[in-house]
Amino acid sequence: MVSIDAKTTVCAVLGHPIGHSLSPALHNAAFEALGLPLVYVAHDVAPGNVTRALEGIRVLGYRGLSITIPHKVEAMHGVDHVDAMAAGIGCINTVVNDHGRLLGSNSDGLGALGGLRDANANPDGKNVLILGSGGAARAIAITLARETEPRRITILGIELDELNRLISDVRHHATATVTGGQFTDASLRAALAETDILMHCSPIGMHPNEESSLVSPDMFRKGMVVFDAVYNPRRTKLLRDAQVAGCQTIEGIEMFLGQAAVQFELWTGRQAPRSVMRRVVEAHL
């Protein structure tokens, strides 16, 4: 429940479709909790219209945007500046309107990193294994490469062109050793034998395929940290198996909450009320 007057500033999410986004409920609850004169709405923008939508955002005086599927790449070409992290990832999920100058950034990987740090699972000095080479994998791999100092980052995927481009891009940003290759049962088993932190970034296990997992239960090692970018269901088969095997598990909603908290802080300059935001997401999932 938001109180709106003529001084209320607007933020929004742009996507297509957008009707099921949790972001309006999440950010409005956060704005309200801090008593901020902001309101957050959702706009369904047709592909091809994103640059015109961003021009509208600028002249209408929106404070900021979340950008979601399928607009994260198209939006990158409609802003005035893209920061180095987002340029490395290759897309933006966040816009800040700084007095008419639109600044694009990407908080998806920071959201996942925040989830690791909140769980006292800092990647510094650790071996990190990333499964997948799509959007979530790119955001997480580039962010970990730039923001942390793992000993090694290994990436396994099945789309080889996409995978090799990601490995090459991550090497440009990382001080860590970066390796990778085709995902197979053997390559996964070999990599997991040396993995401290597993970041699962494929869609396997997502509703309605809730009994699927890339990782056989016997491959987990006790004490390993296992993160799943999938958040529907919250407890994927991957996380359930990992927990049984004595691993520390981190749910995908931590990434969703973390990326939203980073956006909130960019728009407002205030610390995000994470417990409020968590309650909203948990109430909807």
Added chain:
Amino acid sequence: MVSIDAKTTVCAVLGHPIGHSLSPALHNAAFEALGLPLVYVAHDVAPGNVTRALEGIRVLGYRGLSITIPHKVEAMHGVDHVDAMAAGIGCINTVVNDHGRLLGSNSDGLGALGGLRDANANPDGKNVLILGSGGAARAIAITLARETEPRRITILGIELDELNRLISDVRHHATATVTGGQFTDASLRAALAETDILMHCSPIGMHPNEESSLVSPDMFRKGMVVFDAVYNPRRTKLLRDAQVAGCQTIEGIEMFLGQAAVQFELWTGRQAPRSVMRRVVEAHL
């Protein structure tokens, strides 16, 4: 207090400045009263940017707009269609987004006419005197000419070019006899001697000049209907003097409420909850 999710559709007012507009409070209360999935915000748009703002409205999928000072003329050039009433008035205060096609109209005069009708003061067959030739006078004169059948419409003003243009324009739309001329004490007294309905459309009497009035108390005739477009204060000196003289008085907030109700009905297809809207305005004035 508005509940917003990703299916909520947006309406807005565009103006400059806009921080003191009552429209967000008014329309949000009305949306909420009917349980409609709509929210209304305010955008401060710089002059010269209105066409780009309208393009943004279109691609962002807003349902409708209120257009206020100073954008009512500029906005007319950024929509796809202007109805005959608004074209006659020469500006728009309302936009409906009909699946990407922006329709401009003007509800200001209809708001004033609604105020007359609610007071059982229908102009049909009556002598109507309009004081002033600016925006409010144009909206009211053209609307009365098109929508009602007065016996005579007389317009007195001080800006002679503007006045003569308005008289000429009203003649194009009216079946009534349309006369007018320079505002003087003598011309006012002569016109009022035959006036059934006085529509005051100049800014005289507006805060902070609350003890000013164009009409001497001895000029009122008992039973005359006196409307004042000024709504700050609600009871202007004109209306107070008219009431003492036994006239029927209609406050400017009736015009404000009436134009908002027409907009609401265009955007929603539902009858506006006028009592809810009236309570919001009365609470703020």
